[in-house]
Amino acid sequence: MKPRDRLRIAMQKSGRLTEPALELLNRCGLSFRQSRDKLFCFGEGEPVDLLLVRDDDIPGLIAQGVCDLGIVGRNVLNEFKGIAGDGGAALTEWRSLGFGRCRLSVAVPHDMAYNAPTDLSGLRIATSYPGLLGAWLRENSVDASVITLAGSVEIAPKLGTADVICDLVQSGGTLVANQLRETDVLLQSEAVLAGPQSLPTDERGDMVELLLKRLDGVIQVRESRLLLLQTSRTTLDAVTRLLPGGPQPTLLPVAGQPDQLMLQALCAGEVSWRQLEEIKKAGAREMFVLPVEKMLA
Ligand SMILES: Nc1ncnc2c1ncn2[C@@H]1O[C@H](COP(=O)(O)OP(=O)(O)OP(=O)(O)O)[C@@H](O)[C@H]1O
Ligand SMILES: O=P(O)(O)OC[C@H]1O[C@H](OP(=O)(O)OP(=O)(O)O)[C@H](O)[C@@H]1O
Numbered sequence: 001m002k003p004r005d006r007l008r009i010a011m012q013k014s015g016r017l018t019e020p021a022l023e024l025l026n027r028c029g030l031s032f033r034q035s036r037d038k039l040f041c042f043g044e045g046e047p048v049d050l051l052l053v054r055d056d057d058i059p060g061l062i063a064q065g066v067c068d069l070g071i072v073g074r075n076v077l078n079e080f081k082g083i084a085g086d087g088g089a090a091l092t093e094w095r096s097l098g099f100g101r102c103r104l105s106v107a108v109p110h111d112m113a114y115n116a117p118t119d120l121s122g123l124r125i126a127t128s129y130p131g132l133l134g135a136w137l138r139e140n141s142v143d144a145s146v147i148t149l150a151g152s153v154e155i156a157p158k159l160g161t162a163d164v165i166c167d168l169v170q171s172g173g174t175l176v177a178n179q180l181r182e183t184d185v186l187l188q189s190e191a192v193l194a195g196p197q198s199l200p201t202d203e204r205g206d207m208v209e210l211l212l213k214r215l216d217g218v219i220q221v222r223e224s225r226l227l228l229l230q231t232s233r234t235t236l237d238a239v240t241r242l243l244p245g246g247p248q249p250t251l252l253p254v255a256g257q258p259d260q261l262m263l264q265a266l267c268a269g270e271v272s273w274r275q276l277e278e279i280k281k282a283g284a285r286e287m288f289v290l291p292v293e294k295m296l297a
């Protein structure tokens with residue numbers, strides 16, 4: 001393979017992960033010029049390009065060295081690792097990205113009695129994840145036949161081509177619509193940044209490190225809020241005790257009101273209405289909750 005000096009990231013061309021993945025990369029300061037075939041996007045500014053493909057192909061492209069990194073669901077990555085033997089073992093999750101959350105679960109018809117995985121013995125299980133399901137069945141000493149389908153797995157029991165299923169679940173709406181109930185969760189999944197265990201030793205390795213640093217900043221601030229409020233010195237302790245986790249707040253004097261302080265606190269998550277009410281009751285006023293745009297420690 002020709003040596004490359006630009007980093008190449010594989011991501012889903014069109015699907016659930018496409019928009020959030022692009023938005024995340026944009027937030028990391030990467031922007032891309034879309035080529036006419038839309039399969040390859042040349043990076044503007046930084047030497048980072050995108051390859052837009054079917055999500056199932058992403059782990060293989062990384063394992064072959066065609067791409068340096070990929071944004072893909074843990075479900076797809078782990079299925080590949082399970083069936084690709086040595087090639088798969090070389091892949092790892094560099095970061096979990098907090099979108100595309102779902103789980104891989106077994107579900108059975110509503111009216112089927114089910115107590116434990118051994119109840120699946122002798123049944124036919126339809127799935128798009130034969131590797132992950134096979135491993136789980138072995139772990140639970142269940143001897144069942146696995147029927148591999150590319151999609152529309154939930155319909156298989158109704159069609160009579162399988163007895164139960166193992167598929168992705170998010171809201172559970174698809175299961176309900178097909179009179180199925182979830183019994184066992186095999187894997188909690190979300191989009192991850194996947195790559196080889198060891199980074200390239202050339203400039204691409206430096207670029208990966210820079211990208212990881214920016215990603216950490218973006219992921220950290222995504223849920224963070226800046227809380228601003230005013231309090232008197234006498235109620236300061238009571239107010240501070242109620243602040244959601246984060247570093248020590250900063251205190252600033254208020255011009256012309258020596259007994260008042262302006263408090264500024266970085267909160268590690270959303271600040272709820274209930275928390276705000278409690279902080280207000282403790283003596284705070286003029287409260288603002290602001291999203292954080294960027295953060296550099
Ligand atoms: N209902 C869901 N809610 C949230 N995330 C989901 C849901 N279903 C799947 N995902 C996650 O999003 C990923 C992509 O899902 P999508 O349905 O777009 O894939 P696909 O149909 O296999 O696409 P492709 O055409 O690229 O093969 C899944 O592998 C999974 O990680
Ligand atoms: O629990 P829910 O919120 O209903 O989501 C689960 C459904 O979402 C995914 O399918 P998708 O809608 O992507 O269709 P596809 O499998 O045909 O790609 C998954 O394969 C389930 O069928």
Ligand SMILES: [Mg+2]
Pocket residue numbers: 054055056
């Ligand atoms: Mg796919």
